[in-house]
Amino acid sequence: MLKFLSVNTPSQWVDRQRRLVGTLGIAQSGPLDLRAFLHNLHIMQGISSIQLETFGVLSFTVDESVSFCVTGGEVVIHVDEHEYSSYQRISLHKGQIVKVNTPTMGRLLYLGFSAKPEVIEVLGSVNSLKREGFGGHNGDGEAFIKAPFQCALNQPSVLKQTNFTKRHAIFATLNDNCVPVIPGYQNADFSVVAKHVFIEQTYQISAQSNRMGYRLLGKQSMVAPQISQSQPIGLGAIQVPADGQPIALLADRQTMGGYPVLGCISRLGIGALTQAKGDVKFSWTSVEQARCDWSARLSLDFAILTD
């Protein structure tokens, strides 16, 4: 049994994604920072397919030995009086108390176990969609877990405790607040001036941002073209509504949108955006370059995170 003693930031269970739900009008959902989620899955040898996506500041205990790992941001973790860090595979024994602090670098954390948390699946996934009222730990769409909260950990195992000494190379990439965007959709219909404004200025991430979309606030707004029909929306689409301030549409987005789209943020870019602590700046990339960058980065990461 996994018992959360305190959960002080929005925290929810996620898995990779739903499959083939777009025709129902449902988003695939999944982790906001896929790279960090895959790191955890790699470190936990493929077992942690369900992870807690959190901003930190939580504590928990278990009543059976299990291993766990935190990925994403850089964060200090205490197991009783022993200090650890994210990107370490840690063994945990019955009754020990784990405290996860606020990340010192990056924002989002992924907590995974060498066990399967017993969380209700809806349409083949534990991802919650509060807007639609389904998924989540009770299956009713209530996304965020609140302490005291407990759930069964099925098939717990203990893996070799490992200190990945080159993990700082991964933390170094968390400083990158540059977000690559693949031009697409109505990109050609935006004026040169609008695209110049988009690329040249920095954007603040609005406090209203959530898993559905990150609202971005720039000093100058863009003039967006009009579109007459709703269109299918891909992950990371940068939609520009009438106020000229872009919205990055993320894992829990609505599947169709009626506003013009400049393009989609690359996978690495979505990670950079969701882990950014300060302002962000956009750059253009090609889809081929984005694929190469993703594969290269992930290969390097997995090499760093191998025993």
Add this chain to the structure above:
Amino acid sequence: MQIQHFHISAVNETSWLCRLVAPSQSWLPWLRSLQKHPPAWLVDCISGPNEALLVTDDNFDPWQIRHSIEATLLSTDSLSAQTKAHELVISTEHAVDVQSVADATGLEISNIYGLLAQHTFTVTANGFAPGFAYLSKVPNALILPRRKTPRTKVPAGSFAIASEYAAIYPAESPGGWHILGYCAAPMFDLTREQPCLLNIGDTVRFTFTGRHA
């Protein structure tokens, strides 16, 4: 329908926007077939009236996209094309926008409902929210842009029109369409084998009741 009828562009690392170059009768059967017999490489499909977003597996070779889509065109199953014909009852008691629609179109209120009742709509897309079906095509005399200021809350069951579409809001949500009535039939129910009441290719006819009918 052949692969030459598609304009295919990658929008991100694993998503492909497939636009029809010219309208085709085979479009909706193809989408239904994809839904019923998805190829292993397809992890999601979001379909619009003339375009679909296909999301491929992480391990999919992007160079194979045209070939892979072509294979789905060749294997389109005519049985998957079987659709349902729905008859839905719409109450006009809560038609909060009927007067503004009458003003904008210059039609009498009774004519608005008369035109809609004579028409057979086809579901050409699902999206925006679970169970939200885009019903094509509203008669030309009723084609209006969305409201200038969207409502923050549109009640569940609201029957509304905007642009060339009609729709029934499956749940309370924000929305900028013109509300012309209320439908009691649940549009989305996870306990049903097919959660959406209205699916791609289905046809819908409306019967209007209440004081404006």
